[in-house]
Structure formats: structure tokens, C-alpha cells
Amino acid sequence: MVGQPEKPVRVLLIDDDAHLRMVIAQEIMNDRRTMVVGQAGNLKDARKAIRQNDFDVMLLDLNLGDGDGLELIDVMKSQHPHAEAIVVSVMETEEQVLRAFELGATGYLVKNSWFGNYPQAVLQVANGGASITPSLARRLLQRYDKKPASDPQVSLSTTDRLSSRESEVLRMVAGGYTSVEIGVQLQISTMTVNTHIKNIYRKLQVRSRAQAVRFASLRGWF
Structure with a gap:
């Protein structure tokens, strides 16, 4: 199984909210099976982070200060084809969800309902599963x-x-x-x-x- 204390799943965290980014990063680092290897708060820094870091899963907020985070999924897939992307957003409009999955995202999490479970989501997608709520899947x-x-x-x-x-x-x-x-x-x-x-x-x-x-x-x- 991917994600063991001796070889944790590497996570790149992208969110323009510094406080939420800190909370999510702390959750991930508190689980010995997952670790944060890089962070970014906007599109420009995120592109650089994707280029400079080796990672297995990207946790991505869509609403970044300088643009739409969706384009980063394509950037990630071109440079790290085996990495997985999990969208983390305060919204779950059908069009956004649909577009994220069509671009290759493996999960879509609503921020306010997922605190305490980010390591679980990371491990799930790293092992071939997906993190998506049943209601979203049905829609x-x-x-x-x-x-x-x-x-x-x-x-x-x-x-x-x-x-x-x-x-x-x-x-x-x-x-x-x-x-x-x-x-x-x-x-x-x-x-x-x-x-x-x-x-x-x-x-x-x-x-x-x-x-x-x-x-x-x-x-x-x-």
C-alpha cells in the first residue's frame, strides 16, 4: 500500500488562504504516512512549485488570487503524469466539479466539511481510489x-x-x-x-x- 511511515505520500499544497493552508498542512504532517513537500498561494508560485518539487498528490484550491486554479491540473499532468490532483474548494458548483474531473482531478473536497480527513483523502487517491462525496458522484x-x-x-x-x-x-x-x-x-x-x-x-x-x-x-x- 502506498503511504507508509518510512515512505510517506508527498503532497504539494496550493491555497491562497494562508491560515487554511497552515491548518491543512499541519493535518497532513501530523500523519506519518503523508508529508507536505511544497506550498504555494497563487498561480505564479504554484507553477514554480510544480516544476521544482517531486510529489505524489496535489491539493489544489480553485479560487486563487491571480487566477483559476483549474489550469494547474493540466500543468501538473504534463510535468508529473503519475501525480494525482485533489481539488479543495468552498464551492461545489456542478460545472466546476465536472471540469475538474474532465481535466484529470481524482478528488473534489469541500473545505468546511473535510477538516481532519485530508491525510485520508491523500492516501485514498495515492492508492488508486478517489475522494468525492456520494452526492457529487450521483450528480x-x-x-x-x-x-x-x-x-x-x-x-x-x-x-x-x-x-x-x-x-x-x-x-x-x-x-x-x-x-x-x-x-x-x-x-x-x-x-x-x-x-x-x-x-x-x-x-x-x-x-x-x-x-x-x-x-x-x-x-x-x-
Whole structure:
């Protein structure tokens, strides 16, 4: 499992609120499995931090003082393709959430409801899962269900690529269940759930839960 005291998950923290940044950084550093390797408070410093630091997960506020933090997801993916991005915002408008996941984010957290759980979110995405509230997952699925089934992105013959267990996990992901909840329901470990999710990403050639749900719903798999 990624994230052990001897080799913690490295986190880059970007937020223009210095106080909140300090609170989140302290939470992460208090867990021996996670550590902060860099911080930034605006777009300019964030680009430099992305370039200068090696990290596994980027915690990103969208509303930075000098611009929209969404563009940093693309910057991160181009320079650190294996890193994961978790958006941390005081808002969760559907358009923002949708855009963040389409750009490759793996999580979307609402600041005021997530204090005390940032290390958990970091460890979850580092191990192939995602940090997204069930209500957001369901809203995304409803949004994707409105897309036409003839979407050219799903023209590949991939129906048989997923195992029965992977299909079951994907259906639960679409229902908004977290990796922990899926593990409890299926009586398997969270690590096994995250392994299935990683395999689903690889087989469907997607980078996030939202993209996997969209792919499956457009194929009419559930």
C-alpha cells in the first residue's frame, strides 16, 4: 500500500488562504504516512512549485488570487503524469466539479466539511481510489446520463474488458460509494477495491472515477 511511515505520500499544497493552508498542512504532517513537500498561494508560485518539487498528490484550491486554479491540473499532468490532483474548494458548483474531473482531478473536497480527513483523502487517491462525496458522484452520473449514446469516445469494443468483479465495483462507484464502503459491501479490503479501480482506469483508458462512470453509462452498461 502506498503511504507508509518510512515512505510517506508527498503532497504539494496550493491555497491562497494562508491560515487554511497552515491548518491543512499541519493535518497532513501530523500523519506519518503523508508529508507536505511544497506550498504555494497563487498561480505564479504554484507553477514554480510544480516544476521544482517531486510529489505524489496535489491539493489544489480553485479560487486563487491571480487566477483559476483549474489550469494547474493540466500543468501538473504534463510535468508529473503519475501525480494525482485533489481539488479543495468552498464551492461545489456542478460545472466546476465536472471540469475538474474532465481535466484529470481524482478528488473534489469541500473545505468546511473535510477538516481532519485530508491525510485520508491523500492516501485514498495515492492508492488508486478517489475522494468525492456520494452526492457529487450521483450528480455527475445524472449529468453523464444525458449524453447521447453515440458519443464517438465510446465506439471501442470494450464491453468484455472488465471482469465481473470490476463491473460490480464500477457500478458501486457510479452509485457514489467510497472505496471503504465498497469494500464493506463486497467483503473485500479497501486496498483490493483500489486495485480494481486502478485496473478499470487502465482498461477503459480513463484517469478518474467520473470519466469511468461516463464511459460506462454511455455504453449502457448500467
